[in-house]
Amino acid sequence: MASTSLYRCVLITGASSGLGAEFARQLAPVSKALVLVARRLERLKSLAAQLEAASPGVQVHCLQADLTEIDQRESVLESIRSLKLEPDFLINNAGIGDYGEFLSSDWQKVETMMRINMEALTHLTHSSLAGMIKQGSGSIINVSSLAGILAIPDFAVYAATKAYVTSFSEALRIELMGHGIKVLALCPGPVHTGFGQVAQREEVSNVTPGGESVYVDAVQVVEEALTAIQKNKARHYPGKKIAFMAAVMSSVPVFLLRKMMSRRPRRSQSS
Ligand SMILES: NC(=O)c1ccc[n+]([C@@H]2O[C@H](COP(=O)([O-])OP(=O)(O)OC[C@H]3O[C@@H](n4cnc5c(N)ncnc54)[C@H](OP(=O)(O)O)[C@@H]3O)[C@@H](O)[C@H]2O)c1
Incomplete structure (x- = not known):
């Protein structure tokens, strides 16, 4: 990427790990300011120090917040305003995410997942639009998932939250077309990040979606995402195999998808 600043201020949620940290790495050389948000402040600070050392033109601000809490989201927005960003x-x-059947799921985790995946994303989008x-x-990138186009047993609520993210983003994109906002x-498929460990339940051993061959590297996911947003694409499935799978899933009649999903081996079931 060129060394001139493409962005004045990039707000990245979930920057303490995985895709969020990779977005920060790839955007630091082309941004004037980054605001990194997550609960694990030490991880954000250590990333910020690395980014500022590697890209002296960028200012990196770290904000600790549990984004499931409305008060903490408001504090993030207030901190950004007081930084005059x-x-x-x-x-x-x-x-x-949460791997496993819905019946035996822990309600607190389900509620947290819905709040972080949908409510926080929608609230931060709503609060950012006036400035844009x-x-x-x-530009807004909402991280959805390949899971958003498929109802997935043993991943039911997660897939539903990502269907929400994809649908919301597509509709919003059309609403905002006249305002110059992309x-x-x-919609990534599987990527090696901290996601699998957080999604794993204690009683379900070694559950990973798909085979290793469908995994796409986080660096590639983020590179493709940044190219896609610059081209003003509506939706992007990073990696050739994942894009192919998405195209197939979108063209198969829904009754066949239902059959496929009901024959798929169940990963965990309560007895
Ligand atoms: N990895 C995959 O296979 C995959 C595939 C498709 C889509 N995705 C999506 O990609 C996105 C990034 O996930 P990842 O794969 O990079 O996983 P990850 O390494 O576990 O990163 C998740 C990030 O979200 C943050 N986070 C979680 N709960 C939070 C909360 N309550 N408040 C604030 N921050 C919170 C975490 O920070 P703290 O824990 O420090 O708060 C962390 O920085 C997610 O939306 C995920 O659904 C992942």
Whole structure:
């Protein structure tokens, strides 16, 4: 990427790990300011120090917040205002999953997942738009998932939250077209990050979606996402195999998908 600043201020949620940290790494050389948000402040600070050392032109701000809490989201927005920053690029990346059947799921985890994957993303988007509209331009990447186009047993609520993210992003993109604001639904398949460990339940051993051959590297996912948003794409499935799988899933009649999913080996079931 060129060394000139493409972005004045990039707000990245879930930057302490995985895709969020990789977005920060790839955007630091082309941004004036980054605002990194997550609960694990030490991880954010250590990433910020590395980024500022590697890219002296960027200022990195770290904000500790549990984004499931409305008060903490408001504090993040207030901190950004008091830093006199106005994000022109929002990356709603923070999210969690939960592998296993719905019946035996832990309600607190389900509620947390819905809050972080949908409510926080929607709230931060809502709060960022006025500034972008005033500037006459802006970019939003909402991190969805390949799971968003398929109802997946043993991943039911997660897949539903990502269907929400994709649908919301597509509709918002059309609403905002006249304002110069780009909106991308990024829909990765499996990526090696901290996601699997958080999604894993104690009683379910070694559950990983798909085979190793469908995994895409986080660096590639983020490179493709940044190219896709610059091209003002509506939706992107990173990696050739994942894009192919998405195209097939989108063209198969829904009754066949139902049959396929009901024959799929169940990963965990309560006895
Ligand atoms: N990895 C995959 O296979 C995959 C595939 C498709 C889509 N995705 C999506 O990609 C996004 C990023 O996930 P990842 O794969 O990079 O996983 P990850 O390494 O576990 O990163 C998740 C990030 O979300 C943050 N987060 C979680 N709960 C939070 C909360 N309550 N408040 C604030 N931040 C919170 C975490 O930070 P703290 O724990 O420090 O708060 C962490 O930085 C997610 O939306 C996920 O659904 C992942």
